[in-house]
Amino acid sequence: MIRSVIAISASLLLIFFASGCTDFVEPNQLAFVLGTAFDHDEDGQIEISHQISIPSQINSSSKGSGSGESDGYIVMSAKGRDVLEASQKIQKKLSRRLLTNHRIIIAISEEFFSKNEVDKLFDELGRDPANNQRDITVMIKGKSAKDFLMTKHPLEHLSSIAAGKELHINGMKSYSTRQFIIDSIAEEHRAFVPVLQIQNTQVSRNKKDPMAVLSGYAVLNNKLKIGGILDDIEGSQTAWMSGKDGIRVLTIPWKDGKGNLSFRLTHLKREISSVSSKDPGQIVITVKAQAYLLENTTQLDMSEVSNLLEVQKHLNDQLREELQPTLKKVQNWGPDVFGIGAYLHRHYPSWWRTHKEDWDANFKQINVTIQANVGLRSVGATGGQIKRRK
Structure with missing residues (x-):
């Protein structure tokens, strides 16, 4: 009996290993998509473009081939009634299977935001498990998103990379x-996306090249x-x-206008609270951080404790003065990108139920003030300025 069990088990193992995986795809049979662009089409369809890496050409493109034809990537485009239909049209043009798991950037043109319903993109991006959703969503200002994918970069092989x-090196890790x-689907707050713009940038003495650079942020309504x-x-x-x-870096003028102080900020946080437990219409946003003084062109000797305390107070006062107008500007537009609605929903549910309808309009009526609580952690390796001997 035992011999029969062993023989059957061995036979099953042989069959398992001999059969192999019929749906396995080798890496050289895959087309790695590192960037996807969405553009408006006048026919009412969606134009999708994929930036596809060609690993075999990356080395030659990095060495600078004389022909200039080896870029290390291609951009393939197609139009469709929805995301999947357009992507399948691209797939039919390729000899390799599209793979979006390693995608870095999803670029949506400014025109697409203005003329299309962006939420129609969400179903395929959320439903299809092939999308990792860790990629970053950005808006391309002034040009098509396809133009962004086709723009070269002097340091990297692909514009998506x-x-x-x-975005990562500048601390922007919350825009997946x-x-x-x-x-976008929350009632209590609105979306806020980075904006890239293609600009001619001086890359050498006699040469300017178009390059996609971070130029701002777009505030979106409901x-x-x-x-x-x-x-x-x-x-x-x-x-x-x-x-x-x-x-990440902040420069402020000193009180007398003679010189500036520049800081590196770390551990950035914010807290939302209400002035009174009985009045949800009075909100305070407190920004917090740790500051490290890296440049001092004033006459202050930062080895003196009194100067250190005075600089810290001035830093917080200056932050309040700079942040309040920006907050007011966004509030006048209407979209609540600060998450104040989420705070009110949690702490004042009864009040929220009567104000959540048309929150973009109701948000304008909330009185929001800014407080700053930034601690000066270091003044650098020297106290006063390094002075030249006369």
């Missing part, structure tokens, strides 16, 4: 497609239409007040 690294979808676009500085400030990191 360059944009992903730029998954987070964008969550923000219908995912553009409520307004902030510049880079205002957008970083709004990101901090929204709890999505933000400013």
